[in-house]
Amino acid sequence: MRMDESGRSGLSQIAMMPIHFLMGVLDAPLRWLQRATGINGMAAFFLLPNMMIFGVFVLLPFFINFAYSMTGGTALFLPDRSFVGADQYARLFDCGSYIDPGSCAEDTFWTAVRNTGWFVVLQVTLMILVSLVTALILNRELMARSFWRAVFFFPVLLSPVVVGLIWKWILQRQGLLNFGLYSLGFDPHVWLNDRNWSFAATIGVSIWAHMGFYTLILLAGLQAIPKDLYEAAEMDGTRPARAFWRITLPLLMPNLLVVVVLVLIRAVQIFDEVYVLTGGGPGTSTLYLTQYIYETGFAAQLRNPGLAAAASILMGAVLVVLTLLQLGLGRSEKKGGRK
Amino acid sequence: MGHIKLTNVKKSFGAVDVIHDINLEIMDGEFVVFVGPSGCGKSTLLRMIAGLDRPTSGELAIDGKVVNTVPAADRGLAMVFQSYALYPHMSVRQNLAFGLENTRMPKDEIAARIAEAARMLEIEPYLDRRPGQLSGGQRQRVAIGRAIVRRPVAFLLDEPLSNLDAELRGSTRAELAALHARLAATMIYVTHDQVEAMTLADRIVVLRAGRIEQVGTPLELYNRPANRFVAGFIGSPHMNFLEGTVESMHATRAIATLAGGHRLEVPVGSATVTKGARIALGVRPHHIALGGGEASIPAKIRLVESLGAETVLHADVAGQKVLVVAPGQHDLEPGADIGLSLSAAPIHVFDDKGLRLDHAL
Amino acid sequence: MSRIVRFLTRRRGGKGWHWTDIVTWTWLVGGLLIMFGPAVWLVGSSFKSPAALAEFPPTILPYVTQKVTVEGYDKPLDLYEATLEDGSTVVLAEVRRIGVMSQMVDPAKPGEIIKVNIAKRTPVREMSFATENYTEPFTHFDFVRYLWNSVFVTVTATLITLVVNSMAAFALSKYEFRGRTVAMLLILATLMVPLSVIMVPLYSIVSALGLFNSLWGVILPTVATPTGVFILRQYMLTIPDELVDAARMDKASEWQIYWRIILPLTAPALAVLAIFSVVWRWNDFLWPLIVLSRKELYTLQVGLSIYSGELNVQWHFILAMTVVTMIPVVLVFIFLQRFITTGIAGTGLK
Structure with a gap:
């Protein structure tokens, strides 16, 4: 991470000149400010830009979201909207039977909830398994380990839109997958027109896109386990399976918990790549919560910001619980006395 | 039962040879210390005996049975690691039990062995703590305890004291010696600290660059080092070396001229030394006496370190540095001229290749 | 040749092959195909003419x-x-x-x-490589416009992120003041408020500020990243406070301490944040999709998704534009991969 010394001279120095000049010009008024506020008062100055942006674009929306969820109508600005109390929540929860989305007033919401639920359960399980196996394999005595690590990490940086398009192209009628099946003597299939395959595709593609990231965190955890523990275990005649369950897994647990919670939080919010890949279809088979909120709030013919806000607050509550879970687990882990 | 024999053992990592052709026999119940500077291959040698690394060629036998292909666990050895390698998520008791559970030993037998080891090592109060809650010395005992409960034919100890502070190291050293006396098991101990080697070993194996320089009891190494390397490595402070040339020969003794022109009679045994050959005279700092007289070597004092019980003098003999440890207190100033007497000192003579000249004797 | 094979198949300590080795190499080679295959197929396809794209079975090469x-x-x-x-x-x-x-x-x-x-x-x-798939979007479509919008958003947002976050991190790491813990907790709590939860009210605020259908409406809500403040602060905490005190003894103003002493020393962490910010902003999708409704303001990601969602998808152009969209990220990946992976392993952020 060391700066290249030669890089500092020459061109970059010329490039930095206007910045140095600007910073120098700023110095005089700021010295005056510093005299007025004192040294510790300058802390507020340094904090101000971040806090302003943060307050306007994060805190404020967070609080008025509750207000939105208690108003109705299609008007955009809060003062133009009519107060309806808990009507939006009541509408979301108005169901004949919670198991059957068709019996609900807001049936797409419940479809999205159910889809997201299944997606989270399956995607999180598979993601953890695939990442863990990959991390274990990359942690072995391996030729060119950094190359293999890069192979699995590569899709992580791709934009969700690119990921969606890559796989849309592969899963389409004349795509690579059908070509492969055709060469093996099977019939081609229009995968993304099939409700079940489409759902499976969203799981597979999201794992493909993100597993490298979690593999990396797990691999870092595995590499932090001292090698001599395994040598001691080898001297003790420990079989590999027992060494895995009794040494590797317990020592990897902190990283594993972080990964589980991160995967959970991301899975609940899944949107981008699915929106490009399937658009929520066919029908509503891959409609997930974020897309429901987006469409209810912005894209629908009759948009309903209040309903979208209410749904987003319910989703936010789930995320808060998951994050607190992570913090809680992290703390109990620290209390355990390690690190 | 802990007889270990190494025959022509070699080890290379890729193109790099780290162990060259080692032949060594370790007797049952013996305390053998591998000592040498870092990178000399002593840890690799230990790991090969343990079964964690495999020799590239040669034969490794325990109790007469070749074990080259026997997995580490089945060699009946136990190892104490430099970092202790205690499982951080298990209590001390679980750490001790882990290896025994692998062999499907009955529970009460495991409990009995742990109790016995805990009593011996005085770690009973900590049995339910985790390694993270123990001090360095306590962890060290647990690591030894984990080896003891296995009842191994031999203990392998890889620099077990290097993570302890100086005071604790001294007392633990004494405890280790007592433990060896009590268990009467073979112990192979790796260290780079020659004091540990001298105090603990029945026999010391001095290694350098993957080769054995000398094997012997601590006093053999001290009194008759086989070469300049061993002479310099064993003993503290290090031995002084004075360069000189052979003037003439008289049976087993030779007259040598030092760099400053001083002449000296030295023992060369039955070795054949030609006149004019370059030699080095090794004298330990403790063996040099202060005082004038005809036979004394003129020297100039550079630095005086008064330690109370003894005085360490850094002196200069015709451009060569000489360290003298004189008992008692001496009122000397840097820059003063003194005489050094070697008349009572055992003098070790090494040829220009660094080999001891009277080695044949 | 045989030496290469021996080199590739040699095992630690000369031990023989084990079933786990077979699993390992199957997994690795399978992973190589699954991870790189789709992207390679996309690049290959992007050079095919519309007629070749419609063929089944498809050919590997155009x-x-x-x-x-x-x-x-x-x-x-x-x-x-x-x-x-x-x-x-x-x-x-x-x-x-x-x-x-x-x-x-x-x-x-x-x-x-x-x-x-x-x-x-x-x-x-x-x-035949259908290079017109690449050249035509540049001349006939708004592709250059989208590219420019994406570059503008990415560069501007990253610069503002670096300045604003490093100032906040400086305040939170080198000053003792009341409310410091509260400020820190507030910033960390933001991690729990992702865009998908606040998009409705955020949209109204951005509209009220007149930033709807403006690239600034895309940029501003993203620049106060809690992760940015967090990694910069962690790094600044490792800079000794004596350095700040020494600078004060040398009569440096607080502002000078910030940009002459702390910022240069934080360069490695700034570099990590800059790389992440570039990747984040380049890849952003949902928020630009909400804020930008005029065609000439689309970023690459929005433009691509809108065109690919049309009924009559012109795949030959879409594929080529997707490849172009991938290029910056692939470059980042090739040159800075090691940097990023150690960054992630060290901080656990993405």
Whole structure:
């Protein structure tokens, strides 16, 4: 991470000149400010830009979201909207039977909830398994380990839109997958027109896109386990399976918990790549919560910001619980006395 | 039962040879210390005996049975690691039990062995703590305890004291010696600290660059080092070396001229030394006496370190540095001229290749 | 060759092959195909003409039917290898097709029409890279516009992120003041408020500020990243406070301490944040999709998704534009991969 010394001279120095000049010009008024506020008062100055942006674009929306969820109508600005109390929540929860989305007033919401639920359960399980196996394999005595690590990490940086398009192209009628099946003597299939395959595709593609990231965190955890523990275990005649369950897994647990919670939080919010890949279809088979909120709030013919806000607050509550879970687990882990 | 024999053992990592052709026999119940500077291959040698690394060629036998292909666990050895390698998520008791559970030993037998080891090592109060809650010395005992409960034919100890502070190291050293006396098991101990080697070993194996320089009891190494390397490595402070040339020969003794022109009679045994050959005279700092007289070597004092019980003098003999440890207190100033007497000192003579000249004797 | 094989298959300590080695290499090679295969297929496809894209089964490399200009015909004709009735094969150009019969001419003798059953001719193909898939979007579509919008958003947002976050991190790491813990907790709590939860009210605020359909509306809500403040602060905490005190003794102002001492020393962490910020902003999708509704303001990601969602998808252009969209990220990946992976492993952020 060391700066290249030669890089500092020459061109970059010329490039930095206007910045140095600007910073120098700023110095005089700021010295005056510093005299007025004192040294510790300058802390507020340094904090101000971040806090302003943060307050306007994060805190404020967070609080008025509750207000939105208690108003109705299609008007955009809060003062133009009519107060309806808990009507939006009541509408979301108005169901004949919670198991059957068709019996609900807001049936797409419940479809999205159910889809997201299944997606989270399956995607999180598979993601953890695939990442863990990959991390274990990359942690072995391996030729060119950094190359293999890069192979699995590569899709992580791709934009969700690119990921969606890559796989849309592969899963389409004349795509690579059908070509492969055709060469093996099977019939081609229009995968993304099939409700079940489409759902499976969203799981597979999201794992493909993100597993490298979690593999990396797990691999870092595995590499932090001292090698001599395994040598001691080898001297003790420990079989590999027992060494895995009794040494590797317990020592990897902190990283594993972080990964589980991160995967959970991301899975609940899944949107981008699915929106490009399937658009929520066919029908509503891959409609997930974020897309429901987006469409209810912005894209629908009759948009309903209040309903979208209410749904987003319910989703936010789930995320808060998951994050607190992570913090809680992290703390109990620290209390355990390690690190 | 802990007889270990190494025959022509070699080890290379890729193109790099780290162990060259080692032949060594370790007797049952013996305390053998591998000592040498870092990178000399002593840890690799230990790991090969343990079964964690495999020799590239040669034969490794325990109790007469070749074990080259026997997995580490089945060699009946136990190892104490430099970092202790205690499982951080298990209590001390679980750490001790882990290896025994692998062999499907009955529970009460495991409990009995742990109790016995805990009593011996005085770690009973900590049995339910985790390694993270123990001090360095306590962890060290647990690591030894984990080896003891296995009842191994031999203990392998890889620099077990290097993570302890100086005071604790001294007392633990004494405890280790007592433990060896009590268990009467073979112990192979790796260290780079020659004091540990001298105090603990029945026999010391001095290694350098993957080769054995000398094997012997601590006093053999001290009194008759086989070469300049061993002479310099064993003993503290290090031995002084004075360069000189052979003037003439008289049976087993030779007259040598030092760099400053001083002449000296030295023992060369039955070795054949030609006149004019370059030699080095090794004298330990403790063996040099202060005082004038005809036979004394003129020297100039550079630095005086008064330690109370003894005085360490850094002196200069015709451009060569000489360290003298004189008992008692001496009122000397840097820059003063003194005489050094070697008349009572055992003098070790090494040829220009660094080999001891009277080695044949 | 055999030495290479031996080198690749050698095992630690000369131990033999174990079933876990087979699992390992199967997993790795399978991973290589699954991870890189789709992207490689996309790049390969992006050089195919629309006709080649519509073919099934597809070819691995881009092929087109060779054409030839024959005297007496206005348009270039497709070339075929035809088997004649006497069993000989000749290369002919197809004039027209009637039912199962094809009327063909020999390019050398354009006067004479030869009739061939269509089952007895195969097109003569040549490899051809349809580079117009790349050039046309630049000239005929707003692609340059989208590219520029994306670059503008990415660069501006990253610069603001670096300045604003490093200032906040400086305040939170080198000053003792009341409310510091509260500020820190507030910033960390933001991690729990992702965009998908606040998009409705955020949209109204951005509109109220007149930033709807403005690239600034895309940039500003993203720049106060809690992760940015967090990694910069963690790094600044490792800079000794004595350095700040020494600078004060040298009569430096607080502002000078910030940009002459703390910022240069934080360069490695700033670099990590800059790389992440570039990747984040370049890849952003949902928020630009909400804020930008005018075509000329689309970023690459939005433009791509809108075009690919049209009923009549022009895949040859979409694929080429997707490849172009991938390029910056692939460059980042190739040159800074090690940097990023250690960054992630160290901080656990993405």
